[in-house]
Amino acid sequence: MSAGINTYKIDLREIYFTLFEQFGFGQVAGQAPYDAWGSDEARAVLSETYRFAREVLGPLNSVGDREGCRVENGSVLTPTGFKDAWKKLYEQGFKTVSVSPEHGGQGAPMMLQVTVEELLSGSNSAFNMYPGLAFGAAEVIAECGTKEQQHQFVERMLNGTWGGTMCLTEPHAGSDVGAAKSTARRNGDGTYSIKGTKIFISGGDHDMADNVIHLVLARIDGAAPGTKGLSLFIVPKLRINADGSAGKANDVSVGSIEHKMGINGSATCVLNFGESDGCLGELVGTVEHVGMSQMFKMMNGARIAVGIQGVSLAAAAYYNALDYAKDRKQGSHFTKWKDPTAPRAAIIEHPDVRRMLLDMKAHVEGIRALIIKLAHHLDKARQLTGKDDEAATYHKGQVELLTPLVKSYGSDQAYRICSQAIQVYGGAGYIQDYPVEQYTRDSKIFSIYEGTNHIQAMDLVGRKLGQAGGMFFQQFMGDVGSFVEAHRENPVYGDAVKALASAQEALMSSAMMLFGWSQDGGKFPLIPLSANRFLNMMSEVAVGWLLLDAALIADKASAALSADHPDRAFYDGKKFSALFYARNVLPGVEQAARLIALEDTSPVDISDAAFGGV
Amino acid sequence: MSAGINTYKIDLREIYFTLFEQFGFGQVAGQAPYDAWGSDEARAVLSETYRFAREVLGPLNSVGDREGCRVENGSVLTPTGFKDAWKKLYEQGFKTVSVSPEHGGQGAPMMLQVTVEELLSGSNSAFNMYPGLAFGAAEVIAECGTKEQQHQFVERMLNGTWGGTMCLTEPHAGSDVGAAKSTARRNGDGTYSIKGTKIFISGGDHDMADNVIHLVLARIDGAAPGTKGLSLFIVPKLRINADGSAGKANDVSVGSIEHKMGINGSATCVLNFGESDGCLGELVGTVEHVGMSQMFKMMNGARIAVGIQGVSLAAAAYYNALDYAKDRKQGSHFTKWKDPTAPRAAIIEHPDVRRMLLDMKAHVEGIRALIIKLAHHLDKARQLTGKDDEAATYHKGQVELLTPLVKSYGSDQAYRICSQAIQVYGGAGYIQDYPVEQYTRDSKIFSIYEGTNHIQAMDLVGRKLGQAGGMFFQQFMGDVGSFVEAHRENPVYGDAVKALASAQEALMSSAMMLFGWSQDGGKFPLIPLSANRFLNMMSEVAVGWLLLDAALIADKASAALSADHPDRAFYDGKKFSALFYARNVLPGVEQAARLIALEDTSPVDISDAAFGGV
Known part of the structure; x- marks a missing residue:
């Protein structure tokens, strides 16, 4: 498609189903703090967002890809149309749907925000990173900043007046954040002089807002090595005047921008802080050396956002491939x-x-359901804020547990599904006339940034499984188990539910193996060697469960309709998504458990020299 | 890496092992028609080719990607340096290593040619397509053309004087070649007037040779519909003068070139034939309406070439990732x-x-072995030319059977392995400073062109399995079975050999299911639904077998060396490739057989409407 033409399309009916019929949006909304929200309001927001996605962001997706960003006179210029889109995005309030009114937002449930984000990201992933990063940075300040910082920064960063970034990575500190060498020197007046180079900074500079507020991890002179010695600083591109307006430059310069495989509309910057010793920052909050835990406040959100990016492109790839497959004639029946x-x-x-289309459909729907389920837990946890009871703990625990799944499975599958969309198109999919090759290129980064998918897997098996003495995982397994028990004898889905039960048993057996290895130093390498496989297994159990749950709900809804009701076909589609997944994907969980049980250590047994090379 | 820097690297020791130690190049060479060839000669050619690949083609790989091709005044201009590389390539004779001396070649075994091609393609896939297509077109003329055509075209197309193309695809005739609408009108003087539009023509025009000779599939007025009515024509870009030189233009014009995900250095053209009614062609050979079977003469070669492209980029990705992993410091042990x-x-x-590196290593080595094995069968068949005995039939049959495996498994794994190389690099892999993102983009087309991988799978299950009453498949299974019986009790590899045996049994059970469905109209859709899975299973059995075979050979060779011999580590690497594959991949064959046995028809049971969409 020529640049400037919209190619974004999805089926809103799917989102409505998952939100309203499967996850009972209406039961969460309508109660504090979501009193003002109901299904009608959500529907209105989603149809408005979809219109905006198709009319404003969608046509800019290929423009951003082809034009990319450029640096002129030390500043990043974004692709044609981005600045205007930024203005419209914030005018219409799409980024603040779930933000509390105290910061200028509309206070809607997260369940709604994650679906709004799917539409924004699916229509233009690269564009949506700029407001996404600003949002994440604002979240940190809102949660960890002083009252004054909150007042000064948060609303402006949420309403598009200012942009924002997260500056963690350095040339020798990527996954290993604790190796960061950037420094902060106390100036005695409460300010700090920041010095260092950060790389891979998404939206590190741009021309869409009046200022860019960087959150920078740096080590105060004399602090401990590793992550424990890092502090987090607010470092504006332009210093803030006493009246709150943006003032003179703060010695933050753009070294260069990267040339990438995809997300070309997003400026990935090398940023130099304090090259002329004139970079001033202020500590986030009042406590030094807690930068890493402050940064982690937004980490779950950022990781969920990557999962949303994943499903958003996978869904766009699916509906484009579907339309092409209906339209394109080739061969005979x-x-x-x-x-x-x-x-x-x-x-x-x-x-x-x-087969390819149904595979894509099932995965897209299942992963979206997993994301909305996670948001549901976030909303319930928020509604129970202040309570330290069982329910609050349960919901918070599920958020912790499911986040690495959403991030990794969502991103791995996105890349696979977008690649498969190319295959549906055949040769046409390989050329830029259609959007799927861009989706594929764009989506590859999702498995890498915000913590590689292996880091997610280690977070799952090394931390999350054992949290609260393993209770969160047991609760997850209990939820799946209750579903299995309730539906094991279902006449339509009995075999599929039994496949889920077998997958769940296999998952448990692998979890026990992981536990055993953690008690046995000699077998410790098997944990990182099996972590990705385990994360994948657990994701498949979760997705298989949610697809079956959706199918049962759909069957009931369908039975209440007249035989010729147009929704019949829609509900029928839910059945096939569940059956396809149960027959083609769920058995892979048992298979993965068998492989884990083989305890293959060949990758650590082989010597470096035996890998070959010259 | 900046454009113009070589990034190509592989380990020639690996190729030498597979060629000389595993497949006994020396036993094939030295006998007619390969009398002039031995291992020393092969080694000399390979080291020369590798030097050329690193010094000439490798530095142009990113140049071609960044610059791409362009059309000026109706002609395609290739990227900087391509023209010079073309000249050097042909001066040094790399494209004619296996061509018979009668056509100006060196008459070496195909086993050598396929490894030479790996080096040419791995260092610059896009560049190597131009001579590759010329080679394929020349092959067809050599095999099917008249003596005069052979004399006029073949040597010039093999020595780089002229380029060549294969013009099959049309806007509505891709996989469905028989739907082609291009026409040929008899002029009464032996020439034909060609009219039509061909798309996706690789190297459809370029500036590296004096002329481009198109082989065009077209339907003579009044011929039957479908593939049976197609004839093949030689259509030069510039008409050929009586003295054999290139003369005036032949009404073939470049409509446009495609903007693609990758292989940007290769011009993918829309070609218009006979827009002004002035396009003359001559029939290949003397018989009309046999164009499809003539084209098929080069189809095996073209499909093997795609498998080589696959392994070539996978290998380059592996060795780049390996070096990066040895060099890049991040985190602690x-x-x-x-x-x-x-x-x-x-x-x-x-x-x-x-784990990622060993996975890449094992697949690269196993797929390369499969390709060399196939070339070995080609060589044996050639040595037995004229004989119609069991041995000749056997070798030809294995070529038929293994070709779809090499094409599909080689290409699918290439894309997966290159993508995995990005993951090894982390964020760095996503940027153009390193070659792996280009390899990934380049390799995606391999699963599509020269017959999509599903077409290969249908060729395997619908044609090849049943060829000669199933004998070729039985012979393949027999070869694997003999290996299993010989090594089942091996103290080191016993378990791995048993995994191969189980995989082979599973493959047989799936073959029997396919056979059963072919006899049962109601279950016919299960054949296309299972074809890709079956092709993958058979490829994994073949690769698992060849990796174990290599490991046993390596072990024996290693035992004869002193403990501190540098080759010890190399041979040790073969062991780990085999063990990793046996433990992590081969069990997947049984799993795939279990899934096939489920007879899931959900993709054909679902209605079009239930797929959703708007």
Whole structure:
């Protein structure tokens, strides 16, 4: 498609189903702090967002990709149209749907925000990173900053007046954040002089806002090594005048921007702080050396956001591929393939194309359900704020547990699904006339940033599984188990539910193996060697469960409709998503458990020299 | 890496092992028609080719990607340096290593040519497509053309004087070649007037040779519909003068070139033939309406070439990732991960990085072995030319059978492995400073062109399995079975060999299911639904077998060396490739058989409407 044409499309009916029918948005909304919200309001926001996504952001997606960003006179210029889109985005308040009114937001449930974000990100992933980073940075200040900092920064960063960034990575400190060398010197007046180079800073500079507020991890002179010695600083691109307006430059300069495989509309910057010793920052809050834990306040949010990016492109790839498959004629129906005079069939008639499409459909719906489920737990936890009871603990625990799944499974599958969309198109998918090759390139980064997917897997098996003495994991398994028990004998889904039960048992057996290895120094390497596999297994159990749950809800809803009701087909689609996943994906969990049980240590047994090379 | 810097690297020792130690190049060479060839000659050619790949083609790989091709005044201009590289390539004779001396070649075994091609393609896939297409077109003329055509075209197309293309695809005739609408009108003087539009023509025009010879599939007025009515024509870009030189233009014009995800150095053209009714062609050979079977003469070669492209980029990705992993320091050794003062470790010390690298290593070596094995069968078949005995039939049959595996498994794994290389690099892999993101983009097309991988899978299950009454498949299974019986009790590899045996049994059970479905109309859709899975299973059995075979050979060779011999580590690497594959990949064959046995028809049961969309 030529740059400037919208190619974004999804099926809002799917989102409505998951939000309203599967996760009972209406039961969460309507209660404090979501009193003002109900399903009608949510529907209105989503249809408005979708219109904005198709009319404003969608047409800029390929523009951003082809034009990319550029640096002129030390400043980043974003692609044509981005500045205007930024203005409209904030005018219409799409980034503050779930922000509390105290910071100028509309106070809606997170369940709504995550679906709004899917639409923004799906129509233009690269663009949506700029406001996304500003949001994350504002969140940290809102949570950890002083009252004054909150007053000065948060609302401006949430309403688009100022941008924001998260400056963690350095040339030799990527996954290993604690190796950061950037320094902060106390100036005695409460300010700090910041010095250092940060790389891979998304939205590190841009021309869409009046100022960019950097959150910078740096080590105060004399602080401990590693992450424990890091502090977090607010470092504006332009210093803030007494009246709150942006003033003179703060010695933050753009060294360069990266040339990447994708998300070209997002400026990935090298930033130099204090090259002329004139970079001033202020500590976030009042306590030094707690930068890492402050940064972690936004980490769950950032990781969920990556999962949303994943499902957003996977969904856009699916609906584009689906439309292409309905439209494109090639070959004859497979029952007549030997007859050259048979009418040419749309490629959706070909079984292998249907297989690819159903595979994409099932994964997209299941991962979206997992994300909305996680948001549901966030909302419940927020509604129970201040209570330290069982329910509050349960919901918070599930957020912790599911976050690495959403981030990793969402991103791995996004790349696979977008790549598969290319395959549905055939040669056409490889050219820039269609959006799927860009989706594929854009989505590859999701498995890397905000903590690589292996880091997520280690977070799951090394931390989350054992949290609260393993209770969160047991609660998750208990939820799946209750579902299995309730539906094991279902006449339509019995076999599928049994496949889920077997997958769950396999997951438990692998969890026990991991536990055993953690008690046995000699087998410790098996933990990182198996972590990705385990995360994948648990994601598949979760997604398989949610797809079956959706199918049962859909069947009930469908039964209440007249035989020719147009929603019948929609509900039928939920059944096939669940059955396909149960028959083609869930058995892989048992298989993965068998592989884990083999305790293969060949990757650590092989010597470096035996890898070969020159 | 800046454009113009070589990043190509592999380990020639690996190729030497597979060629000389595993597949006995020396036993094939030295006998007619390969009398002039021995291992020393092969080694000399390979080291020369590798030098050329690193010094000439490698530095142009990123140049081609960044610059791409452009059309000026109706002609394609290739990226800087390509023209010079083309000249050097042909001066040094790398494209004619296996061509018979009668056409100006060196007459070496195909086993050598496929490894030479790996080096040319791995260092610059996009560049190597131009001579590759010329080679394929020349092959067709050599095999099917008249004596005069052979004399006029073949040598010039093999020595770089002229380029060549294969013009099959049209806007509505991609996988469905038989739907082609291009026409040929008899002019009464033996020439034909060609009219039509061809798309996705690789190297459809370029500035490196004096002329481009197109082979064009078109339908002579009044011929039958479908593939059976197609004829093949030689259509030069510039008409050929009586003295054999290139003359005036032949009404072939470049409509446009595609903007693609990758292989940007390769011009993918829309070609218009006969827009002004002035396009003349001559029939290949003397018989009309046999164009499809003529084209198929080069199809095996083209498909093997795609498998080589696959392994070539996968290998380059592996060795680049390996070097990066040895060099890049990040985090501490996993036994000391909680200690921020521990020395930073090279990332190859991290178990998950080692797991990814060993996975890449095993696949690269196994797929390369499969390709050389196929070439070995080609060579044996050639040596037995004229004989119609069991041995000749056997070798030809294995070529038929293994070609779809090499094409599909080679290409699918290439894309996966290159993507995994990005993951090894982390964020650095996503930027153009390193070659792996380009490899990934370049490799995605391999699963699509020269027949999509699903077409390969249908070729395997619908044609090849049943060829000669199933004999070729039985012979393949027999070869694997003999290996299993010989080594089942091996003290080191016993378990791995048993895993191969189980995989082979599973493959057989799936083959029987496919056979059953082919006899049962109601279950016919299960064949296309399972074809890709079956192709993958058979590829994994083949690769697992060849890796174990290599490991046993390596062990024997290693035992004869002194304990401190530098080759010890190399041979040790073969052991780990085999063990890793046997423990992590081969069990997947049984799993795939279990899934096939489920007979899931959900993709064809779901209605079009239930897929959703708007």
